[in-house]
Amino acid sequence: MAFAAPKETFSGKVFEVTIGTDKTAVFGGENVLPFHAFEGSVPHRPVIAYEVQDIVPDDWPETVRKVYEGVSGDPVTWAKYCQDTLNAKAIALRLLSTHPDRENRSPEEAAKTVKDVLAAINVPLIILGSNHVEKDSSVLVAVSEAAKDKNCIIGKAQEGNYKTIAAAAMANNHRLIAMSELDINLSKQLNILITQMGFDKEKLITDPMCSALGYGLEYTYSVMERIRLAALTQNDATMQPPMLADVGMYVWKIKETQASDAELPLWGSLQERGITWEATTAASFLMSGAELLIMRHPEAVKAVEKFIDELM
Amino acid sequence: MALTGVEIFKLLPKTNCKKCGHPTCLAFAMKLAQRQASLDACPDVSEEAKRILGEASAPPIRPITLGAGDKAVKMGEETVLFRHEKKFVNPCAFAVEIKDSMSDDEINKIVDGVLNSEIDRVGQKLRIDAIFVNNASNDAGRFEGVVKAIASKAPAVPLIIATNNPAAAEAALKNIADKKPLLYGADESNAEAMVNIAKTYKASLGVTAKGLDALSALTEKIKGLGVEDMVIDSGARTAKEILEANTFIRRAAIKKNFKALGYPVITFAQRDDKILESLVATLGVTKYASIVVLSSVEKWKNLALFTLRQNIYTDPQVPMQVEQKIYKIGEPTPESPLAITTNFSLTYFIVSGEIENSKVPCRLAVMDCEGLSVLTAWAAGKFTASKIAQFIQESGIENEIKHRELIIPGYVAILSGAIEDKLPGWKVTVGPREANGLPAFLRSKA
Numbered sequence: 001m002a003f004a005a006p007k008e009t010f011s012g013k014v015f016e017v018t019i020g021t022d023k024t025a026v027f028g029g030e031n032v033l034p035f036h037a038f039e040g041s042v043p044h045r046p047v048i049a050y051e052v053q054d055i056v057p058d059d060w061p062e063t064v065r066k067v068y069e070g071v072s073g074d075p076v077t078w079a080k081y082c083q084d085t086l087n088a089k090a091i092a093l094r095l096l097s098t099h100p101d102r103e104n105r106s107p108e109e110a111a112k113t114v115k116d117v118l119a120a121i122n123v124p125l126i127i128l129g130s131n132h133v134e135k136d137s138s139v140l141v142a143v144s145e146a147a148k149d150k151n152c153i154i155g156k157a158q159e160g161n162y163k164t165i166a167a168a169a170m171a172n173n174h175r176l177i178a179m180s181e182l183d184i185n186l187s188k189q190l191n192i193l194i195t196q197m198g199f200d201k202e203k204l205i206t207d208p209m210c211s212a213l214g215y216g217l218e219y220t221y222s223v224m225e226r227i228r229l230a231a232l233t234q235n236d237a238t239m240q241p242p243m244l245a246d247v248g249m250y251v252w253k254i255k256e257t258q259a260s261d262a263e264l265p266l267w268g269s270l271q272e273r274g275i276t277w278e279a280t281t282a283a284s285f286l287m288s289g290a291e292l293l294i295m296r297h298p299e300a301v302k303a304v305e306k307f308i309d310e311l312m
Numbered sequence: 313m314a315l316t317g318v319e320i321f322k323l324l325p326k327t328n329c330k331k332c333g334h335p336t337c338l339a340f341a342m343k344l345a346q347r348q349a350s351l352d353a354c355p356d357v358s359e360e361a362k363r364i365l366g367e368a369s370a371p372p373i374r375p376i377t378l379g380a381g382d383k384a385v386k387m388g389e390e391t392v393l394f395r396h397e398k399k400f401v402n403p404c405a406f407a408v409e410i411k412d413s414m415s416d417d418e419i420n421k422i423v424d425g426v427l428n429s430e431i432d433r434v435g436q437k438l439r440i441d442a443i444f445v446n447n448a449s450n451d452a453g454r455f456e457g458v459v460k461a462i463a464s465k466a467p468a469v470p471l472i473i474a475t476n477n478p479a480a481a482e483a484a485l486k487n488i489a490d491k492k493p494l495l496y497g498a499d500e501s502n503a504e505a506m507v508n509i510a511k512t513y514k515a516s517l518g519v520t521a522k523g524l525d526a527l528s529a530l531t532e533k534i535k536g537l538g539v540e541d542m543v544i545d546s547g548a549r550t551a552k553e554i555l556e557a558n559t560f561i562r563r564a565a566i567k568k569n570f571k572a573l574g575y576p577v578i579t580f581a582q583r584d585d586k587i588l589e590s591l592v593a594t595l596g597v598t599k600y601a602s603i604v605v606l607s608s609v610e611k612w613k614n615l616a617l618f619t620l621r622q623n624i625y626t627d628p629q630v631p632m633q634v635e636q637k638i639y640k641i642g643e644p645t646p647e648s649p650l651a652i653t654t655n656f657s658l659t660y661f662i663v664s665g666e667i668e669n670s671k672v673p674c675r676l677a678v679m680d681c682e683g684l685s686v687l688t689a690w691a692a693g694k695f696t697a698s699k700i701a702q703f704i705q706e707s708g709i710e711n712e713i714k715h716r717e718l719i720i721p722g723y724v725a726i727l728s729g730a731i732e733d734k735l736p737g738w739k740v741t742v743g744p745r746e747a748n749g750l751p752a753f754l755r756s757k758a
Contacts, residue, residue, distance in 0.1 A: 003528040003572065006563040038556045059669070101752040131748070214433075214619040215661040218626050221598075222396040229394070253669055256615065266431055268611025276590050280616045283591040284624075287598045299587070307591040310551035 020124030099130035107142035248296035379470025425609030576602030631683030642673030697730030
């Protein structure tokens, strides 16, 4: 019985997305399953963005907080540190201070932060709200205008606020993250609703909602695989935007990244455990189809970049 | 590939004799196709039909057991490429490599690490499953001694004996023949000798060749020599090679019913950088390895990989559940708030995560609703006022806390009155609808 390589080719293809204006980053564009260059085209590596917040990250566990000690008091300094010292290929600025339960900063203040950060960096910027549905719909409109024509990614548009956010992203020439909650049909529906407003489907990025290793990872993993298979095998344009895995914020709040060695000796060193948790979560989502990752710990990013080197 | 009912029907006697307990041969054939009947029930079936049906009904990936006793590991029998289609069947085994060129001290440390690797997570006991003993010294005497020492120190742990030297293989295996080890090391140059040793000592055989063409030819040859329990290695070592080889092997076996590659796969993930090693192992776990070989037993790496394997091998059709009980989050005092939710694992993880974020110590009552989320459980009549009241009363929580206030999810606000009726002396407070509202809600109460 002679072996014949069972290659699979598809009619569909993931949209290629370019972000930024000075230094740009490109991801997506493949017409095969993740890293299956042996049977098709994988033109770009996934892009990892470093997460930066507009307030001191005092709720981050020490393992990752101490990395940014001295720079995290100010988003401009923090972003520049990621770009210049950590060689970040993109920055994800999370405007957490705008959340009504936090500092409740105004959209105007957020817009100023975005302008300041944009002036200080030349890598692409992803601008994220505080994930408060109502507040985001004003904050993300203001920051879209502040970043006009900088070819940023704005996020996240959800079922409850996509109209205003998508309109602002469209008017100011940005890309847009569409997030739904762990369901392929909800994800498809949101992408349809947004494109029905006239938003270019090739400027969308799908966020099927991330989760951490051990805390629902398998749901995100399988929704991503199903979205990607629909994009490739059914040539379904609503499923063809590249996918985001917003890894850091889910990983660095769970017990496995916080409990000390003394508290749980069976779990081993907290330092490596936290870093490995973030890297392993990220690597899993690379296997299920994410092209854009948002991460926090430089050691985890470094390991995932090495893993991508080996896969490409 | 499995035969259809009609294809099976053509092979049956077509006498409709009913001796099998089915009204017609066609009805019996349909049951066979669904694997709800066994061919043995037909007394008149021909030898030819038995052979064809037997081959067709064999699982596309051969089941192999590594080791003997309680800690034996089942491998193979997979039926799909993607976990949303159907549950992945046999979780991959993690094996740690010991080189016989290491010092006895180093070897003992790793064996201790394996013996102490067991962790309990969501009710499952997870551990490093096997030891991969590599004859790196090329010295058959040293190899025999090391294998013997490991087998006596860790008698229950399945062993993989790694050498391509038949003399070393025989020396190592003769002491552990009752342990059903895997002899990893049949290649094109030594296949006959290794087959004979595997037969003599009842070991399964790890088969290695460069590339899938050569590997297919070699498994066919070994099958012809009389050994069918094989684990295969295509020589892939980088992540890129592993992904390609493992994908082609799984597809060939499942979609093309290509028997020559229908065996469990062994994947080598050892790296000097242990975090990178975790990621190559992640590739093995997600992409079709049945054995993943590691270089070390750090607890933090084990925990991440055990958790990943558990996540990937979960049944996608059965909601993961957590145990019904009252969980303490932080260090709650008798005055700390008490909230209730259902036992769908995702619900539990998200709710407990948000409570942790709030930094407000709490008790979280998790009620058995057969793994349904709050709204679904309410709609299905499993998260009702009387069941909640009964759970709270029987939990004994009234002896642990000083207050009598229960926080319920905002989505079931409608239940608050009914619960108060059924729980005399209790006050029910309606919490936020979404878990992400909990930090603000709890901080405002504190």
